[in-house]
Amino acid sequence: MIDDVDMAQAQEQADRDAALNVTLARVALANAPRDARADLLCVDCDQLIEAARIAALRRTSRCAACAHEFERRSSCWK
Numbered sequence: 518m519i520d521d522v523d524m525a526q527a528q529e530q531a532d533r534d535a536a537l538n539v540t541l542a543r544v545a546l547a548n549a550p551r552d553a554r555a556d557l558l559c560v561d562c563d564q565l566i567e568a569a570r571i572a573a574l575r576r577t578s579r580c581a582a583c584a585h586e587f588e589r590r591s592s593c594w595k
């Protein structure tokens with residue numbers, strides 16, 4: 518039954534990490550200058566772009582889901 522406890526704890530940790538990520542993004546959004554706020558929101562769905570995604574790409578205008586959809590649409594046009 519130790520495995521169940523470990524899994525529950527791992528899930529709990531993942532939930533905490535996700536919550537922390539959202540909190541950090543909201544803090545960044547609240548502190549960001551007006552112009553910079555647009556950089557944190559997806560141009561397609563208007564949701565906060567994942568903080569990890571912004572950190573990895575430095576600058577992006579879409580969240581992961583919309584970027585994926587955008588790339589899918591773009592490749593159809595070729």
Ligand SMILES: [Zn+2]
Nearest residue numbers: 559562580583
């Ligand atoms: Zn989006």
